[in-house]
Amino acid sequence: MHDAHLPRYVSAQSLEDAGQWLLDLQTHPERFEDFDRWLHSDDEHFEAWARVNRVWDTVGKQPATTKRHWPRRTRLPLLAAACVSAMAVCAALVLSPGWRADYSTSTAQTREVILSDGSRLTLAPQSAVNVSFNDRQREVMLVQGEVFFEVVHDARKPFEVRSEDAVIRVLGTAFDVARRSSGLSVEVRDGTVGVNGQYRLAAGQRVWIDRQSGLGTQSAVTPTEVAGWVNGSQFFENASVAQVVEQLDRYQPGWIVIQDPALANKRVTGLYDMRDTQRALQALVAPIGGEVRQYSALLTVIGSKKPTAEK
Known part of the structure; x- marks a missing residue:
């Protein structure tokens, strides 16, 4: 045999x-x-x-x-x-942090949650939140990942989003909060958002809170581009390759490894399809001299393109 x-x-x-x-x-x-x-x-x-x-x-x-x-x-x-x-x-x-979370998502999964007050949360992949409502306030703890909030207005009950980096306070608005490895970003699509009692953001504004220094940097964002990932694509402006890869990493199992530190620090601007990570990675690094090698279904390696040997 x-x-x-x-x-x-x-x-x-x-x-x-x-x-x-x-x-x-x-x-x-x-x-x-x-x-x-x-x-x-x-x-x-x-x-x-x-x-x-x-x-x-x-x-x-x-x-x-x-x-x-x-x-x-x-x-x-x-x-x-x-x-x-x-x-x-x-x-x-x-x-895992999401094990005891009220709501969570896995790799490449998004999830929509309607809270008891009618507010809507959309969780990005690998995200988790805990929800606590009482007679005086509405509170959501962002355990990890990224969430797009569409908050129903209630002047009697402020709506707060908390994380280890910030406290975000609103009455009724639409905004995105994302925890990254190096900090936290808040982007506003509609309404007004207060962050840490220091920053007041209107529609089309965002703030980045650096985890190491605790300092915030404000900038403008096109409102329609806020939480674009909900529809499958995400726009990055002057972001490092490492920052884009960190996001794409949530949309496929295993690892995306950047082999070249210099390539990881290069800045890019572009719109990438989060539903097709391999295609997005090619579009990300090819214009800046990088190449993508998929070593297995669970390991993708990004490095600088090696020069072709002359015959």
Whole structure:
């Protein structure tokens, strides 16, 4: 009997190494060439890499509920263990910030929520919120990610959005709040928004609160471009490649690794389709001398385009 389709033996060490590479490439993209050498040094490594990818993909396909959320990158050490232990997968899910959130979304998922006062929340992928209403005020805690708020006016009950970076206070308006790795942004489509008691934003204005310094920077934004991601596309103006990639990373499982730090810091302006991340990445980096290599369904590497050798 031909045994070509029987599972290939893979050592626990190879599985552990493959899981560790998933982690290392996220935090140390400059090690991609080392990973490539490891992968090609033994046929067993290819099989280990494939199995690790399948485990990650299986976890990623679990449906999100109000009590379950796709693990954040801060929980990656747990997910590495998941490659060789199903129990570690459960631990990663339980410890995820969205696990106990009232409402949350998973990778590439958006969700619309109607609150008891009629206000509408639209959650971007990998986002989570907690809601607390009482007789005096309405409060939403942004646990992670990005949310577009359409708040019903009620002069008796202010509406507050809180995060570790800011307190946003409104009566009735439409605005977007996004928590990024380096800070928080607030963009207003309609009405007026107060941020931290220091900034008052009208329609067509935004503020960026830097997490490290705590300082805010105000600028203009076209109102119709606020929360464009709700319809599938997002406009970025003078954003770094790293900032755009951070957003696109929420729309596909696995990792998008920027191998070249200089490329990560380049500034771009453009409209990108968040529903087709590979196409968006090509449109993002090709004009500035970058290239996209999809190493597996769960690993995409962005680097500077290598010069073609002359014949």
